[in-house]
Amino acid sequence: MNARLVALDEGQDINLDRAMVVVGRHPACDVRLDSLRVSRHHCCMTPDGGELLVRDLGSTNGIRINGERVEIGRLRLGDELSIAHLRYRLDAGLGHDRTLADPLSSASALAIGRASGPDRPPGVALLDGVETHCLAGDSDLAAAVRKALPSSVAHRCKIEVIVRVDGDEPDDAPPPTPVEFSNASRPEPRPEPDPDEVTG
Amino acid sequence: MTLRLTPLARGSGPVVLLQRPVYLVGRHPECDLQLDSPKISRRHCCFALAYDRLIVRDLGSRNGVRVNGREIVETQLFRGDEVAIGPLIFRVERDEAAGARPEPRPSEDAPEVDLVPLDDI
Numbered sequence: 426m427n428a429r430l431v432a433l434d435e436g437q438d439i440n441l442d443r444a445m446v447v448v449g450r451h452p453a454c455d456v457r458l459d460s461l462r463v464s465r466h467h468c469c470m471t472p473d474g475g476e477l478l479v480r481d482l483g484s485t486n487g488i489r490i491n492g493e494r495v496e497i498g499r500l501r502l503g504d505e506l507s508i509a510h511l512r513y514r515l516d517a518g519l520g521h522d523r524t525l526a527d528p529l530s531s532a533s534a535l536a537i538g539r540a541s542g543p544d545r546p547p548g549v550a551l552l553d554g555v556e557t558h559c560l561a562g563d564s565d566l567a568a569a570v571r572k573a574l575p576s577s578v579a580h581r582c583k584i585e586v587i588v589r590v591d592g593d594e595p596d597d598a599p600p601p602t603p604v605e606f607s608n609a610s611r612p613e614p615r616p617e618p619d620p621d622e623v624t625g
Numbered sequence: 626m627t628l629r630l631t632p633l634a635r636g637s638g639p640v641v642l643l644q645r646p647v648y649l650v651g652r653h654p655e656c657d658l659q660l661d662s663p664k665i666s667r668r669h670c671c672f673a674l675a676y677d678r679l680i681v682r683d684l685g686s687r688n689g690v691r692v693n694g695r696e697i698v699e700t701q702l703f704r705g706d707e708v709a710i711g712p713l714i715f716r717v718e719r720d721e722a723a724g725a726r727p728e729p730r731p732s733e734d735a736p737e738v739d740l741v742p743l744d745d746i
Contacts, residue, residue, distance in 0.1 A: 444675035445699070451685055453698055466684045471673040473646040480647045482684060483655060483668050496655065497647070 428477065430506060430513035439513060445471045448508055449482070462486050462509040476501055477515055484509070628679055630708065630715035638713045642720055643679060648672040650710060651684075664688050664711040672702075679717065681708060688712070 430439035439446065439456050448456040451465040458467070464484035471478050477500040481488050486509035490498040500506055500515045507513075567584040574582070632638035641648070641658055648657045653667040660669070666686035673680045682699040683690040688711040692700050702708065706717045 444678055444680050444701075445671075445673040445682055447671075447682060447684070453683075453685060466668060469647065469649075469671055469673070469682070469684075471646050471675045473675065478646045480649060480671070482649065482671070483653060 427518045428472070428502070429516055429518045431516045433505070433512040433514055434510070436511060441470065441472060441477065441518075445469060447482075449484075458508065458511060460509065460511070463511070464509075467508055473499070479506060486510070626677075627720040628702075628704070629718050629720040631718050633707065633714040633716055638715065641715070643672060643674060646674050651686075660710065660713060662712060665713070666711070669710055679703075686711065 428441045430441065432438050436458065437456075439448065443455065446455045447466060447469045448454060448458060448463075449465050449467040450458060450460070450463045454466065462485075464482070464486070466482045467484040468479055468481050468488050470480070478497070479488060479490070479495075479500060480497045481495070487494050488498075488509075489495065489505075489507035490500060491505050492507075502515055502517055504515050505512055506515065570584050571579050571582075628643045630641040630643065632640070638660065639658075645657070649668060649671045650656055650658045650660060650665075651667050651669040652659065652661060652663075652665045656668065664687075666684070666688070668684050669686040669688075670681055670683050670690045673682070679702040680699060681690060681692065681697070681702055683697065689696050691697065691709040692702065693707050694709075702717050704717055704719055708715045708717065
């Protein structure tokens with residue numbers, strides 16, 4: 426686990442790349458926090474089974490996990506640790522949040538590909554634990570749009586994403602029409618197209 | 626594999642089974658392993674078990690921590706190493722029976738401490 430504690434107040438993040446990290450004001454500490462509210466040897470932490478075990482070393486101002494003062498406790502990803510008055514959040518340390526719409530990230534496409542198994546109907550994938558509709562051939566952006574649509578609509582439409590720079594006139598792009606229902610049995614109000622966003 | 630700390634001189638200290646990820650050692654009652662000697666600092670050192678490694682770390686104690694005679698701040702411990710916590714010297718040993726029996730058997734020679742877990746951690 427290449428996790429780190431992200432500083433929510435002033436100060437540096439704490440990298441948890443060692444078997445034991447001792448935090449305090451003392452120069453020999455792995456992480457020095459230069460505040461008089463921090464004890465010389467304030468707390469120590471060690472990874473344990475995907476969690477982070479934090480132990481108070483008899484500090485004056487203590488440690489808190491999600492606001493609760495503890496002598497010893499465990500942090501899961503996303504939990505908040507306070508060392509005296511300084512707050513941190515445990516982060517997996519992936520570098521950046523991977524999003525569906527991030528074209529540089531193949532994680533989203535990968536996640537969809539991996540999640541859709543033979544036991545699922547085609548076009549239905551499990552993404553982030555939420556069942557979402559996507560079709561083979563959807564780009565990351567289209568998949569994200571489809572995910573944002575209500576599920577009653579999501580599996581019945583075809584999505585094409587056209588990104589236009591302001592002022593550009595498209596040469597061969599089709600006239601902007603909104604989401605096109607392949608099975609439009611009941612009349613639905615046609616939403617106003619946003620020419621810069623999504624057309625179908 | 627479970628490791629334990631056995632006092633080099635019989636009766637000079639408790640046998641310590643290292644089964645939890647962190648042990649704080651010192652004279653203070655809040656320590657996981659309380660060693661009652663004036664030459665032991667209130668928070669003397671701590672042991673951590675992570676990634677199958679045993680690590681000892683001095684916490685700015687007055688009389689220091691020595692491993693195989695050398696003063697250290699932090700080091701990894703191996704079987705057979707001698708750890709001196711102030712005046713008390715322990716040897717790192719493998720606890721053969723730890724997997725077989727759930728609770729440590731009281732020893733005849735050395736008093737064995739039962740480390741009481743803090744709250745429900």
